[in-house]
Amino acid sequence: MRIESPRYTERFGSVRINDVQKVLELDSGRAKELPLQENIAVEKIEEDAIKDLEEKMAIVIPVKDEKLKLFEGVVSGIPHECLIIVVSNSQRKRVDRFKMEQDALKQFCHFTRREALIVHQKDPNLAKALADAGYNSILGEDGLIRNGKAEGMVAAMFIAMIAKKDYVGFIDADNYFPGAVWEYVKCYAAGFSMAKSPYSMVRVLWRYKPKISAGMYFKKWGRVSETTNRCMNSLISNRTGFETEIIKTGNAGEHAMSLRLAEILTYASGYAVEPQELMSIFEGFGGVLTMAHPTAAKHGIEIFQTETRNPHLHEEKGGQHLTVEMLLPGLGTIYHSPLCEEETKQVIVNELLQQDAIESEGEPPAPCFIKPLKTIDVKKFTEAMSEQMESYSALEEHK
Ligand code: GDD
Ligand code: MG
Numbered sequence: 001m002r003i004e005s006p007r008y009t010e011r012f013g014s015v016r017i018n019d020v021q022k023v024l025e026l027d028s029g030r031a032k033e034l035p036l037q038e039n040i041a042v043e044k045i046e047e048d049a050i051k052d053l054e055e056k057m058a059i060v061i062p063v064k065d066e067k068l069k070l071f072e073g074v075v076s077g078i079p080h081e082c083l084i085i086v087v088s089n090s091q092r093k094r095v096d097r098f099k100m101e102q103d104a105l106k107q108f109c110h111f112t113r114r115e116a117l118i119v120h121q122k123d124p125n126l127a128k129a130l131a132d133a134g135y136n137s138i139l140g141e142d143g144l145i146r147n148g149k150a151e152g153m154v155a156a157m158f159i160a161m162i163a164k165k166d167y168v169g170f171i172d173a174d175n176y177f178p179g180a181v182w183e184y185v186k187c188y189a190a191g192f193s194m195a196k197s198p199y200s201m202v203r204v205l206w207r208y209k210p211k212i213s214a215g216m217y218f219k220k221w222g223r224v225s226e227t228t229n230r231c232m233n234s235l236i237s238n239r240t241g242f243e244t245e246i247i248k249t250g251n252a253g254e255h256a257m258s259l260r261l262a263e264i265l266t267y268a269s270g271y272a273v274e275p276q277e278l279m280s281i282f283e284g285f286g287g288v289l290t291m292a293h294p295t296a297a298k299h300g301i302e303i304f305q306t307e308t309r310n311p312h313l314h315e316e317k318g319g320q321h322l323t324v325e326m327l328l329p330g331l332g333t334i335y336h337s338p339l340c341e342e343e344t345k346q347v348i349v350n351e352l353l354q355q356d357a358i359e360s361e362g363e364p365p366a367p368c369f370i371k372p373l374k375t376i377d378v379k380k381f382t383e384a385m386s387e388q389m390e391s392y393s394a395l396e397e398h399k
Pocket of ligand 1 (some may be wrong): 148
């Protein structure tokens with residue numbers, strides 16, 4: 001893969017935020033021992049380097065009642081070396097959609113000779129292993145893991161930890177293009193291969209997100225993303241004293257992290273998870289509040305934002321979904337952050353009023369936080385899970 005070098009970086013305490021890097025070539029050809037000419041503006045990430053990283057990476061697919069054909073397509077786009085972890089919150093009553101996903105994944109693993117893990121979000125064994133190891137942050141009153149995308153992601157990160165992976169990446173299950181899925185994972189690997197810190201994150205930005213109206217229109221920004229980015233940039237600008245537009249991936253669902261970074265972040269429920277990851281980094285390492293983790297602060301936190309080539313086409317979920325489930329909780333993570341000053345609060349309120357998302361005098365809801373993974377008793381959890389892991393395997397021969 002050939003990708004622009006990180007040419008412009010902004011610093012916020014010990015956080016390094018790289019400006020958007022565009023993918024230039026999906027396939028950059030064979031490794032050559034002696035490059036014909038040095039081109040410092042462009043990075044060529046060799047196939048082998050990408051494969052080495054993919055071997056260390058788990059790709060998590062959170063899924064809830066998506067079309068099976070889309071789920072199958074997404075799975076087929078994930079490079080062979082990655083471990084697939086599916087966390088499903090799909091219905092099991094009337095039609096057992098989870099069973100359908102499980103069967104599809106088993107068939108895929110059988111014919112492709114690869115390993116994948118699949119677990120239902122309401123699996124009582126997983127919830128018990130978490131509770132016994134002292135981690136209740138994603139559990140509901142019934143003792144099971146709560147609903148929500150973030151809750152599924154956190155459960156999957158614990159599984160990636162047990163599977164001894166070094167990196168974890170997320171890909172939604174409702175993507176129409178397996179080729180886009182493939183490219184996201186390549187971008188994750190390319191980002192990690194450029195990272196100088198073991199505490200790194202890669203967030204994907206789409207070149208286009210097509211909308212179908214009279215014809216196909218290749219739109220670049222969704223309204224939610226635009227608003228979240230603006231508010232987050234306002235917060236950074238006010239804190240550093242220099243106006244910035246550096247954040248372009250505030251809501252990026254498609255993103256990846258080194259597990260060392262993933263373990264120390266505080267998350268937020270549901271769709272607030274992606275903006276909250278950034279807020280947790282800014283709070284913990286921005287240098288304004290106490291540093292959250294001295295070793296990570298020493299290395300610095302590195303954020304890459306990569307613009308992919310494939311357009312992003314997914315299921316349109318309409319209705320109140322975008323405003324109530326995504327915009328409000330996402331902005332809530334910024335508004336209620338101890339870093340958020342009056343000016344940014346006002347920007348957020350104005351945005352929400354303009355979009356009819358709150359009443360006058362209203363404010364976005366406070367996030368429901370999820371504790372860092374590292375607060376679990378790893379030894380207890382590993383012991384409890386050693387018996388479970390096999391039952392999550394989709395490769396029959398491994399059972
Ligand atoms: N395990 C699990 N549990 N998965 C869930 C749940 C849940 O409770 N709720 C939703 N999902 C799955 C969906 O099936 C899908 O695969 C993925 O999580 C994302 O959910 P969507 O409902 O498709 O979200 P979206 O398309 O509106 O928004 C996506 O993009 C945004 C912008 O990049 C999400 O990834 C957002 O988190 C992201 O901010
Ligand atoms: Mg979607």
